[in-house]
Amino acid sequence: MKESVQQDATLSLSVGQAYVAPDRRYHRSSMSVRIPEQPLLGCKGVSAVISDSTSRNSIAKQAGDLSVRGFLADYYSTPEHWDIKTSATRVLYALNSWCFSQSRHVAGGSYIASLSAMVFRGSEAHLFHMGDTLVFRLRGAEFEQLSRDHVTDLGGYRYPSRALGMDASIDIDYIKTPLKQGDLFLFTTRAVGGTLMPSDYVQLIRQDASNLDAACERLCDEAQARAQERGYAGSAFCFQLLRVDQLPEEESDEPGKVYGDLPVPPELEAGDRLDGLEVQEVLSRTAQSRVYRVHDVHGGREMVxxxxxxxxxxxxxxxxxxxLQQWVVERVNSPFVAKVMEASRPRRYLYYLMRYIDGERLSDWARRHPQASLSQRLDIARQLGKAVQALHRRDLLHQQIHPDNVLIDSHGQVVLADFSACRLREGDGHKRSRELARQLGLTEHSAPEYALDDDVGRRSDQYALASTIYWLLTGQLPYELPPHQLRGHTDLERLSYRSARIANPEVNPDLDKALRRALDPQRALRFRRLSEFLVTLREPKEEARRRTSPRVFREPANFWQGIAGILLVLLVLSWLLR
Structure with a gap:
């Protein structure tokens, strides 16, 4: 690779890389450096990442590549007002959850990988580390390892521990270190263990420090030669070097402490303007937020x-x-989930924009269409289920599914909105998620575990979805005592499911049985996967068969009577023709 040099008013870095793999089967590492354009360069900095999976992993290459690409793509998609630590850790938590969940569907492999990511901004570097990848700093004659080795010995083999995708929760090492002009940072993998000594690194890099690609090639050649001497078969090595050529003369201002220096907008009324956005209508005022329908004076768009x-x-x-709400919604791409919009002008206040839906809330739709058919209501239920599935695929919990947060446009398209309580899945029983939902206020569709301080998760969203669908089909709630009013676990015994068929005889027994299971007060007894519940929302096959088959064949008795009639006619004809 050719040496890549980036010159900027704030920071100047040089980059070099080299990789060698004697056999494609041993290709399990991935590395990359991203130097974005302004304004991302100023607020997010330069990122260098290296990832490595194990040789015994059948999808090692995919695991390494995905972790590097995923981090770089998502890190630079985080809000500009988040600081570096917040942005990187949020991304790594989300990436870890996705890798862990996807590994369960892979036979003979997993998306487990060690990963080290370093972000250079201003006169500081921020290191985020998991597993056993290696990051060194060469400053003058001092060669220091910055990363910690997280390994476990099993049966004579050393496996990475605390790696990305290994567990539902993740522990990230974080180090912030000041930069000095001339600092060299070396990224490599555990495969180099047993080949090069610290003095070898210093000597090979210093032979011609002006050409970082050549230095990386020398490291690869020497590591490979040492491995062959020791009888290591098929070892793959990769090295990545970054050199600090120039530091900013003055430290630039940090672009925000989580929420930045942007002020909260004042109370707005129709006709007021903010950042080129004219308020058309006040849609909602709550204790936590304000929601307005606005018109972009410059772009001509209607937004929320x-x-x-x-x-x-x-x-x-x-x-x-x-x-965080804006970022998590940007990660979801579904026609059934509200979309975040980019502002046409720089923001001077704290807010975010979403696509405007010309429609009405599900609660209003139900009041205006009391005679809507079961088929119409099931179609709405299926669309709402797809919206929740889209969130769960990105390891997000909505936590506020109820009729007032569901919109229906003029074409019957369902869109799930309001992400005030939306959070990434966590490995602590979702304690913080539960506390957020309770802070924002539980509803009559909230699962019992929110009121009882039990663990919450995807099945909690399943309960809220099923409760909303039950209400849509019957106009009632499944339990006489709303679960969010529970005071203790003994109150669970007072929850007696009311069959949906009592309020709406059109609901078939299979659907009623599925609703009962999805609405079970005990979270563990609900459907294991949301898709299992959504299958039951299809229109019954028996009903479809009845609509397409002749009336005489709809009932077994009619069918056999028809056969008997035909046989009688044939018998009479055969008797007359004798």
Missing amino acids: MKAPSPELSSRNAYLEHFL
Whole structure:
């Protein structure tokens, strides 16, 4: 590879790389450096990443490549107002959850990989490390390992521990270190263990430090030669070097402490303007937020603006989550989930924009269409189920599924909105997710575990979805005592499911049985996967058969009577023709 040099007013870096794999089967490492354009360069910096899976992993190459690409793509998609630590850790938590969940569907392999990512911005470097990849710093004659080795010995083999995708939760090493002009950072993998000594690294790099690609090639050649001497078969090596050529003369301002320096917008009314956005209508005012329908004066677009409530301007924890809402929704690509829109002008206040849906809430639709058919209601239920599935695929919990958060446009398209309580899945029983949902307020469709301080998860969303569908089909709630009013686990015994067929005889027994299971007060007894519940929302095959088959064949008795009639006619004809 050719040496890549980036010159910027804030930071100048040189990059070199080299990789050698005697056999494609041993290709399990991945590395990359991304130097973005402004303004991302100023607020997010330069990222260098290296990843490595194990040789016994059948999808080692995919695991390494995916972790590197995933980090770089998602890190530079985080809000500009997040600081580097917040951005990187949020991305790694999300990436870990996805890798862990996907590994369960792979036979003979997994998306487990060690990963080290370093972000260079201003006069500081931020290192995020998991597993056993190696990061060294060469400063003058001092050669220091910055990363920690997380390994486990099993049967004579050393396996990485605390690696990406290994567990539902993840522990990330974080180091912030000041930069000095001339600093060299070396990224490599555990495969180099037993080949090169610290003095070898220094000597090979210093032979011609002006050409980093050549230095990486020398490291590869020497490591390969040492491996062959020791009888290592098929060893693959990769090296990545970054050199700090120039530091900024003055330290640039940090682009925000989680929520940035942007102020919370004041109370707005119809006709007010903010950042080129004219308020057309106030859609919602709650204790936590304000929602407005706005018109982009410059772009001509109709959008929805969501901003924190002015009285919450000093509640930093909520403002941190407010910006998280925008990021998590940007990760979801589904026609059934509201989309975040880019502003046409720089923002001077704290808010985010979403596509405007010309429609009505599900609660209003149900009041206006009391005679809607079962087929129409099931179609809405299926679309809503697909919206929840889209969130779960990105390891997100919605936590606020109820009729007022579901929109239906003029074409019957369902869109799930309001992500005030939406959070990434976590490995601590989702304690923080549960606390956020309770802070924002539980509804009559919330699962019992929220009121009882039990663990919450995807099946909690399943309950809320099933409760909303039950209400859509019957106009009632499945339990006389709303679960969000429970005071203790003994109250669970008072929850007695009311069959949906009592309120709506059109609901078939199979669908009623599925609703009962999805609405079980005990989270563990609900459907293991949401897809299992959604299958039951299809229109019954028996009904479809009845609509397409002749009336005489719809009932078994009619069928056999028809056969007997035909045989009688044939018998009479055979008797007359004798």
